Amino acid sequence: MEQEITIKVDGAEHRLALDTRTTLLDALRERLGITSPKKGCDHGQCGACTVLLDGRRANSCLALAVAHDGAEIVTAEGFAGDGYLHQMQQAFIEHDAFQCGYCTPGQIVSAVGMLEVAKAGWPSHVTEDLDTEDVSLDDEEIRERMSGNLCRCAAYANIVPAIKEVSGR
Amino acid sequence: MKPYSYVRAQDVGGAVAALAEAPDAAFLAGGTNLVDLMKLEVMTPNVLVDVRRLTSDSIEELSDGGVRIGAAVPNSDLAADRTIRSRYPMLSQALLAGASGQLRNLATTGGNLLQRTRCVYFYDTTTPCNKREPGSGCSAIEGHN
Numbered sequence: 001m002e003q004e005i006t007i008k009v010d011g012a013e014h015r016l017a018l019d020t021r022t023t024l025l026d027a028l029r030e031r032l033g034i035t036s037p038k039k040g041c042d043h044g045q046c047g048a049c050t051v052l053l054d055g056r057r058a059n060s061c062l063a064l065a066v067a068h069d070g071a072e073i074v075t076a077e078g079f080a081g082d083g084y085l086h087q088m089q090q091a092f093i094e095h096d097a098f099q100c101g102y103c104t105p106g107q108i109v110s111a112v113g114m115l116e117v118a119k120a121g122w123p124s125h126v127t128e129d130l131d132t133e134d135v136s137l138d139d140e141e142i143r144e145r146m147s148g149n150l151c152r153c154a155a156y157a158n159i160v161p162a163i164k165e166v167s168g169r
Numbered sequence: 170m171k172p173y174s175y176v177r178a179q180d181v182g183g184a185v186a187a188l189a190e191a192p193d194a195a196f197l198a199g200g201t202n203l204v205d206l207m208k209l210e211v212m213t214p215n216v217l218v219d220v221r222r223l224t225s226d227s228i229e230e231l232s233d234g235g236v237r238i239g240a241a242v243p244n245s246d247l248a249a250d251r252t253i254r255s256r257y258p259m260l261s262q263a264l265l266a267g268a269s270g271q272l273r274n275l276a277t278t279g280g281n282l283l284q285r286t287r288c289v290y291f292y293d294t295t296t297p298c299n300k301r302e303p304g305s306g307c308s309a310i311e312g313h314n
Contacts (some may be wrong), residue, residue, distance in 0.1 A: 001174050019172075021170045021172065044201055053275075059272060059275065062204045120249075121249075122248075123248070130262070131254055145270060148270050148272065
């Protein structure tokens, strides 16, 4: 059963006729050729498929494309421009925050989405004072807030400092 | 995943009617649990009735001292809400402990209440499970529980 949707991905609008079963992840990868969101577990547990969906980080493998008609999506590719990288991408390179790189686009998108809500004072499971206005992102906070992104190479030791550097700017 | 048709209900009456017309239909909101179960064919609705943009996404303080939480309020917004954080901290803490940031952004309050058991046998269609298939038996009694 097919249905038509329009989505905006990294600034470009696309009109697609899709099987209703298509996830946003499959629409991006298989239909639009945007392969930075990765298929890891395909069950919302690993975070490799993370995109910004209407400004918020989300697992694109669990989002049905037809349910997000009109949505605006940003992938890790969308962060970079002609000749420049997003500061989070640059920090990942400088800190050598990956080995195989499969989880990296999801990590980067997730980190950018995470910093936004931390800046807005949103607490995490390890925030001691729930009523806090200012969240200070120490290693424990970053690890907890990034717990939806798994790295099988265990590059966490470098991912945390990369995110920490950008969070301090 | 089994094929299904997708309907975005325009109002509450329409959503209820769509479900009444198709007994094997299911309501869809964030989809974090339902879509996962559909991929595993634990759930096989023939119609998905999308109610995410239909139900309330606001958190209201009531004159009797209570709080009304809309069914479409995402888990992340509910956990971060100032009133919830100060007056119902256990609710915030439970949400923050319950899932990753990505999942909390998609998952809704109504869907959370309708979440199915996390029992591994419920998810494994090759094993008996009374909840999935009444009368088939419970694998957890002798298995991992």
